[in-house]
Amino acid sequence: MRITRNIVAAGALTALAVGATTALSTTASAAPNITPQGACGSAYKTVNSAPIGSLGTVYLTYNSSNGKNCVATIRTNPGKATYVSTYIYVPDTDTSAGDDGNYTSYAGPAYVYGKGYCVSWGGSIDNVYVSVEHSNCAALKEHRVTGIR
Template sequence: MRIARNLAAAGALTALAVGATTALGTTASAAPNVTPQGACGSAYKTVNSAPIGSRGTVYLTYNSSNGKNCAVTIRSAPGKATYMSTYVYIPDTDTWAGDDGNYTSYAGPTYAYGKGHCVSWGGTIDNVSVSVEHSNCAALKERRVTEVR
């Protein structure tokens, strides 16, 4: 009886471990048709965006009530998990937030306080990257760079 109970407990622990790995170990987001506000929050308004080739778009949003920017990279067509990233950087305060991994529809959201500061941000889908430096500030003209690796 003790052996049967130990085997049952071992089987239950194995099933639990496999289930936890399946639930927690996946890095692929599964939300199709996501919007920047759906990822960042309804209080965030889109203030800028940049296409990542034909693969998708990276969005910069801003919440005027808390002064935070949010960046999210969204694929045009969700599908098989592929490498994606997104980041937002505030050069004046050296504040950076980013996310990367293998995702099915979007990377992020990432948040950084940026009220009254220029913002640098960008994203990657597979082998195409876009970076935007010094955007959303009157003092400097933004600089956009698209790279294909």
């Protein structure tokens, strides 16, 4: 069962619309001490990350053989299930993916084709969130926002 969720964030120069898809499964909570490669796959290399306060980190990874990016939000201290989310958005192709729910260790993986494109991505744990707009592209400087909802 999938539930579609839209996240909208406004930037100084652009408006970011992100559709995050929730998958109701136990795979996102299966293992404590998960790594970005454990969530996304061993062929995915970490290319960026952003701390979510002291609660965890959202990781952006990339697989050069298939041109896909993957994001996963990983809690610092796995334990009791709490709200965790992750999303990725490619503005040029209007493609997005995400995952959110009550998880014990991480949300994700979420994959999009991103070769040659800027990506916007982020995640949250409890009420703390981080969003990174226009990252991993040469022409634009990325914009990061961290806050509390």
